[in-house]
Amino acid sequence: MLQASADIDTSEALTERQKAVLDAALRLLVEEGDNLTMTAVARRASCSKETLYKWFGDRDGLLTATVQWQASKVRVAPVDGKGLGLASLTASLERFASDWLNVISSDTSIALNRVAVGHAGSGKDNLGAVVLENGRFALARRLKPVLEAGRQAGLLDFSDAETAFRSFFGLVARDVQIRLLLGDRLELTEATIGGDAARATQQFLALFGAKTGPQGL
Template sequence: MKNLKTSNAVAQLKKDHKLAKFLNKRNAIKTAATDLMVEYGYENTSLEAICERASCSKSAIYEHFGNKQGLLAALTEDVALELSQALHAFYLQERSVEDTLLLYAELALTRILNDKHIAIVRATISSLPQDPQIGPTYYKVGAGTAQAALEQYFSAQIKLGTLILDDPQWAAHEFQGLLFWERLMAQIVGAMASPSETEVKTHARQVVDTFLRRYRVDA
């Protein structure tokens, strides 16, 4: 019996080590790809350059992501999942609507308007002529995922009686629009730089205050 337990423990350790190695390699590839896209743009970032930076083979990229477009989609998905998970965590912490939206807004602005993510957005746009499906994929795993999380949160707040909303889906669109539309477009075309920490906090506060003036139930 003791030998069986030892054998199972060893097998589990090997399994954990293999998984950790797999995830470390995956993260190394994503980090290398993001850094290169920031430096050189999507079109000028080759798989060979990514392999050299990440110390991996092309077969590793194919194994983890399928191709260069799949790698780009994975980079987008990471940001959206982080935002969705953060919003869910804030909800479970039973924070007020104001605190939750403010924390979410600051995190979203920081993650989406930084230089690395802007490079990913530009990469997606530049790859559309060669791969028209990359656009819908970007939206689905990126903005679509974050949008769905906000919609779910607003639906929960309607049931709790903290917000008056006829359409949580539209409200999620509106909130995202207030956060990103003008600023994101300006950064994509190079008309604005990434916001400072002070600018993030100021803009997040303005957006949340504007949104809650329209939809929060009066105390």
Template structure:
């Protein structure tokens, strides 16, 4: 199968997975159901993703790819750390408050096995956290921030940036913030981080 055809089929399969996830939850979503919805063969799904957890790991990884790629490319430059955080913030907020992240988090909360939550954590937060830690260590080495524990510093940044916004989106009590609101919140998080870690 040509690469562009495979990419198109993957998009169709993953869109079907999200649609079923929203209507049936993680436990009620099966590889067979996804294959039927996407008009794909079971064999294709198992060949490409391995199993249901592999498919959802691919969804989470793809969803987080822009943020992860942004951090990786910025860390290869000599851009100052606080500028990296300011440009990252709106992208991270867009990711975490987007419809796909909301669907994944709702399903993870309802999944009594904990499988989807573990997948979300491993392919999302745990993949991005070390990159954020590297950014904050760069800020410390340049004298822009002062802290002893880098993991706590990353946690503080995420608290300032996200707060309870994501959970309010997941429970349907907060509309998705627009680009201007995301940019303002990201700038405020960096401003407060600088004020706290001096």
């Protein structure tokens, strides 16, 4: 799950040094959860707090950038709407599903989401809103153009892109994320994730694939 800002390709916008700092922040979230501080991140990343404030603003800004960095690992393969075929659409959806499953099953995402859930409604900070805006909502904004391209190419048939996205998201996620958050040790190997991504994509295409001809041929 994961993601202050409008959608950007975080992996392109950040320097290598900034990425290393955000990786350090993610490791601290795994180890310390709610106790993440600018001082601790500066110490772990071997940089000054002044640098952190310059780059990210404050703790909320750092958390936002951390979520964005984690969410950027879910790639959305670009598609050519004019020449889009079923194979390339399927490949793009499978890659998205596979990346997302890899991200949400990582120790860093599990720790980040546990902290966000614990803060939701507590008034401590807006981490829950940050995770929603830069995680699930940002991923929807990135994948919907692919779904729209599929519809324009006559490969998909849906009336609302948000509904289609939610259906795909649900097919990919199933109960995996909630089980991970509750401590279930799922065996999510590369092969398992690849199979789950392919299955979810085929189920989505069965639900939303455009039908032609009187018998759908």
